[in-house]
Amino acid sequence: xxxxxxxxxxxxxxxxxxxxxxxxxxxxxxxxxxxxxxxxxxxxxxxxxxxxxxxxxxxxxxxxxxxxxxxxxxxxxxxxxxxxxxxxxxxxxxxxxxxxxxxxxxxxxxxxxx
Amino acid sequence: xxxxxxxxxxxxxxxxxxxxxxxxxxxxxxxxxxxxxxxxxxxxxxxxxxxxxxxxxxxxxxxxxxxxxxxxxxxxxxxxxxxxxxxxxxxxxxxxxxxxxxxxxxxxxxxx
Numbered sequence: 001x002x003x004x005x006x007x008x009x010x011x012x013x014x015x016x017x018x019x020x021x022x023x024x025x026x027x028x029x030x031x032x033x034x035x036x037x038x039x040x041x042x043x044x045x046x047x048x049x050x051x052x053x054x055x056x057x058x059x060x061x062x063x064x065x066x067x068x069x070x071x072x073x074x075x076x077x078x079x080x081x082x083x084x085x086x087x088x089x090x091x092x093x094x095x096x097x098x099x100x101x102x103x104x105x106x107x108x109x110x111x112x113x114x
Numbered sequence: 115x116x117x118x119x120x121x122x123x124x125x126x127x128x129x130x131x132x133x134x135x136x137x138x139x140x141x142x143x144x145x146x147x148x149x150x151x152x153x154x155x156x157x158x159x160x161x162x163x164x165x166x167x168x169x170x171x172x173x174x175x176x177x178x179x180x181x182x183x184x185x186x187x188x189x190x191x192x193x194x195x196x197x198x199x200x201x202x203x204x205x206x207x208x209x210x211x212x213x214x215x216x217x218x219x220x221x222x223x224x225x226x
Contacts, residue, residue: 002156032213043118043204043217044157089156093213100145100213101171102206104156 003027004092006105013112019077021108023090026071030092034102035064035075038087047088048075080112117141118218120205126224127195135190135221137205146188147215148180149204157204163188164210195225 005024013019023033031052036044050057050064050073057064063076077084090105118139127133137146145164149157160174163182177199179191192199202222206215 004156034214036217041123041219043120043206043219046214046216049214095213100208100215101147101159101162102149102157102215104158106154106156 001026002105003030004090004103004105006088006090006108008108009106010109010111013080013110015082015112015114016079019075019080019084019110019112021075021077021088021090021110023073023075023105024071025073025092025103027092027094027103028071029094030103031095032093033064033066033073034091034093035062036089036091037084038089038107044089077110080110082112082114085110085112118205118207118216120203120218120221122221123219124222124224126226128226129197130194133192133195133223135192135203135205135223137188137190137218138186139205139207139216139218140186141207141216142185143207143216144185144210145208146182147206147208148188148190149206151202151204151220152200160190192223195223197225199223200225 034049151157
């Protein structure tokens, strides 16, 4: 069963505008959330994360918002750039599990057009 | 640069012919992971090592084995690959008690 869901397989945004990528989860034990970015033929690269004790974390153009009551998080990219075109994976973990297994969504393919 | 390296990047094998994928890291991380990612699917954890302590996920097939001879290296052995094992295999590492995992570029395995 998929505990982390990214319901939009793809998203297209114009350069300079905001990109919003969404993620929903079902396991209330998850207490840490990460976003990874993946280019073709490369492994996922860590982008930004958030602990469940926070509702927002910002790093430059990237901001992650967490709504625990809705079991929903989102990644905002402002302004979007063509180099942001990639597949974005949402991942969640529960620190109560040994080894910190990451539960991934299926990814959202972002295309930023000039 | 500190990194996670996977070899080979592409591997073709025949149905039932054993195959070994390798992963090495220069990050000196305690924990190493193997994930399987099938086409259009989410990466799925197969197993992980904390140092030499091996932890198997409950639904990882017995066909998949792993070895970690030292801190830097970890191997994934598929004893009798089936067509359904065609996938990208991702190795990752992390420090103990640190949530962020760092991934290698992956090995794309094709079973014919």
